Amino acid sequence: MGPVLNGLIKLQRVENRLRAVKTKLARCRRGVLFQENQLRTLQNGLEAKQEEIKQAKLQVGRLEMDLKSRDEQIDKLRSHLNLARTNKEYSALLTELNTAKADDSKIETQVLELMKNVEVDEAACEEIRSQIELQRVKVDEIRKESELKAVELEKDIAEVQTEWDAQAKDIPAAALQFFQRVAETYDGEAMAEVEQVDENSQSYSCGGCFMGVPAEIVNVLSGKDEIVRCSNCTRILYLNKGENE
Numbered sequence: 001m002g003p004v005l006n007g008l009i010k011l012q013r014v015e016n017r018l019r020a021v022k023t024k025l026a027r028c029r030r031g032v033l034f035q036e037n038q039l040r041t042l043q044n045g046l047e048a049k050q051e052e053i054k055q056a057k058l059q060v061g062r063l064e065m066d067l068k069s070r071d072e073q074i075d076k077l078r079s080h081l082n083l084a085r086t087n088k089e090y091s092a093l094l095t096e097l098n099t100a101k102a103d104d105s106k107i108e109t110q111v112l113e114l115m116k117n118v119e120v121d122e123a124a125c126e127e128i129r130s131q132i133e134l135q136r137v138k139v140d141e142i143r144k145e146s147e148l149k150a151v152e153l154e155k156d157i158a159e160v161q162t163e164w165d166a167q168a169k170d171i172p173a174a175a176l177q178f179f180q181r182v183a184e185t186y187d188g189e190a191m192a193e194v195e196q197v198d199e200n201s202q203s204y205s206c207g208g209c210f211m212g213v214p215a216e217i218v219n220v221l222s223g224k225d226e227i228v229r230c231s232n233c234t235r236i237l238y239l240n241k242g243e244n245e
């Protein structure tokens with residue numbers, strides 16, 4: 001190992017810190033989005049309930065109009081009943097009247113049912129409105145809090161980024177490109193330490209994916225400052241011999 005690999009190992013440490021603080025910032029922003037979504041869900045719920053109430057009231061209006069014309073019809077039947085000249089005519093009118101009355105009372109029940117639903121829905125709207133108020137306060141608080149936190153985190157990111165740039169400056173372009181490409185694939189983890197499988201064996205494995213690493217590669221790594229990538233996961237391999245501290 002030499003300056004290139006040692007440089008990459010140091011860069012890996014900075015990369016990890018950079019990713020960690022970026023993750024914190026993302027989490028901080030997601031927290032606000034989550035609370036905003038909760039608020040939106042409540043608002044949508046309120047709108048849906050209000051629409052239900054509106055439709056129910058329209059239906060009540062229609063049924064009441066219907067009842068009015070039916071009542072007129074019933075009055076007419078009653079007066080005809082009084083003027084009936086034969087028993088047959090009388091009983092036919094009576095049947096018609098009773099049917100009309102039965103229909104009427106069915107519609108009246110329907111109206112009462114709808115009005116009861118409206119009442120229940122209106123109470124539910126009140127409840128949702130107060131939940132919305134609470135949630136608005138919460139969103140405002142969390143937004144303010146996370147804005148402050150984000151400013152701090154962005155400052156941290158800029159600082160670590162400066163460190164990263166300084167650390168990357170002396171690494172050859174090709175090596176740096178490898179590093180960045182693998183880092184993108186493995187959430188920042190571009191380097192993998194070659195590990196001895198157990199103390200008594202001369203078998204080695206990649207610390208990133210645990211696949212075997214041939215002894216020749218271990219030889220190359222201990223002799224040269226060369227970029228060797230794991231044939232399985234493509235991470236950049238290095239030996240930990242305490243010399244990269």
Ligand SMILES: [Zn+2]
Pocket residue numbers: 192206207208209210211230231232233234235
């Ligand atoms: Zn690997």
